[in-house]
Amino acid sequence: MFSGFGIGTVDCCLNLFVGNLKYANQLLGVMHAFYGLGCLVSPILSIHLIEVGLDWNQYYLLLFGFATTAFICSAIMFRNETKWKYMYMTEQKHLKEQNEDDGIPQEQASMSELLRNRYVLFFALTLFLYLGSELCAGIWFFNYLITIKKVVERSASYITSSYWASLTLGRFALGFVTGHFFENNEVRAMVLYTGLISGGCAGFWLFENYTSLQVVCIDFVGFFVGPVFATSMVIAIKCLPARIGSGGVPVICGLGAAGGAVVPWVMGNIAEKLGDGTSGSGLVYFPNMMFTTFASAFGLWFGFYLLNRKKLENYEKL
Template sequence: MPTNKTRVSGIGLIVLAFVAFIALGLPDGLLGVGWPSIRDSFAVPLDAIGMLLTTVIAGYMISSFFSGFLLSRLGVGRMLAASCLLTGMALIGYTVVPHWWMMVALGVFAGLGAGAIDAGLNTYVAAHFGETLMQWLHASWGVGVTIGPILMTLGLTTLNTWHFGYQIVGIFQIALAICFVLTLAMWASHARNVPSGDEPAKRLTDYQTPMIETLRQPQVWLSVMLFFLYVGAESSLGIWTYTLLTESRGVDQALAGFFAGSYWFTFTIGRIAAGMITIRTGATRLVFTGLSGALLGAVLLIWNPSQLMNVVAVALIGLAIAPIFPALMSDTSMRVGDHHAANTIGMQMTATGFGTAVIPGLMGVLAQRVSLEIIPLCLLVVYASLFGLYLLVVRLRRVSVTVVAAKTGPTQAIK
């Protein structure tokens, strides 16, 4: 039975994990607001952002893939300390390198650190604390990504430099690495005092389905495509909102920074609220409602009748899409079956990396060749495609359940 000391230790580690996820979200909120100034500093075209996104995501996917190996060799405390240090040094490095290609190269190290932090904390919380705290963990990321645009806007408007945002976040990451080093004994002690047979961790390894079998399942690829489209759309609006408003619609820098921040703020509020109602509404209804709201927001952004309507559109999209990612993730086994769920979740996380790199980068290419006003139209197309794909997935799932019910009886099918 856990002692009071163990409970206090566990609470302290959870608080530190939440702070780490806030730090994880901070860099994601910096780039969108900072990009116009960054590209001016290095004299690169609008679509060069795709190069940086590609290296960051490449590093992220590599460290995420090997996170299980690293956890078993280093332990969670050491891995998180090293990851925060690596990320912090890379972010500060962005502000001192003289050439664009050097910043792009540093993106690999920033991604390596971020991927290890993300995967390490997700695995640890899932294994030792369960689903409820996992929801709050991801809400903490929303807090970080909301603060990021505010920090960058502050640096641009008061100091006239994009360096400030990355330097502050980099220093924060390094300070967090020191905190992880100082609490190494607590991480190790808490892991020993939590039963190894914790149900969420156990369920992850119940099925050892060969990957080749999973790759042959059409519903698996449909599920992967859902994550590719969703995360691509989510990151695209976060990255391009500020540039669209300042360079195409003539909005003041400070006001545009507020608009960009409103997206992540309502996103965070929406995720917290969804955690309170998801049991009553169900994942499917949450996803359809969220996508409907996102489509409406994209239409308002295209319409652009006033500056006020811009902020309403951006905030509406943030609020609407917030519950979609966790709802899709928790519903994976319903789409692909228990035997393929673990493999599919790994593929879905890989798809989020590709989506984050490919879709915003493609929008940048189109904006460079056509106009920044193509961004809202692209968002509408992606959300409409996502809505149609999810409708197809739900219908296929219902057909599958009907077939199983006909063979085994409704009770077994539902089970």
């Protein structure tokens, strides 16, 4: 629990910090790619250490060493990034927006106002669907291959790893694509990416009798899923006013992260309670679930773009 809280806090701080820098899409893409790389390497490393004689819980000593090293490096490299500097930069951003609004003073939004803001709720809902669907695919795809497709465990593990590898590659590569071709037009990139993801999920569903084609489709989905989180954060930071954005981004991350718990849980209930009554038989509906959640995210982004197209093209705050 504490490790998850720490990762979420660090991730939110990085999004706020990097999102305000030049080349935000590229930087966030690279950082999130290394996060995905860690997800890919860690299971392999832990299994190797167990095979050479270490107890399973001794792996946490290695993680402790990595975390300590990261803490020391962060303390040194970011020693000048103080709360006073952040408060000053935020105040300057507020003053700039006040001047653009004829000098009308604006106070920092309260938590209740953030939770009522439709744009904060929109970003939170899209992240809820995205994070939930991403983790649902990573968690249940392995079980789907074994239970429904009758794939042997070793092959199923390799296929599942290919999904995470595609996701990591997408985070790295598409961050540069977004930054180069969609700078200040990231919403268009999101509509494109989520549309392609929905198409990949449709293929994953339609080709359910062809396992090899399903693998191609799920890797295609993983590639375009990769940049969605980072790009969503860049859009939120750029589009929301400073009085909303500074407090709104942590709220968006927090509410959106709940999807990682809810969507896989829903799929688990479907797996156990539907189907022919045998354990896990409901996983036959796994492709339907992936298409429904990812397509819903695409529908939200497409509607958001149509409703706010004028403001987005004029680079106005929402």
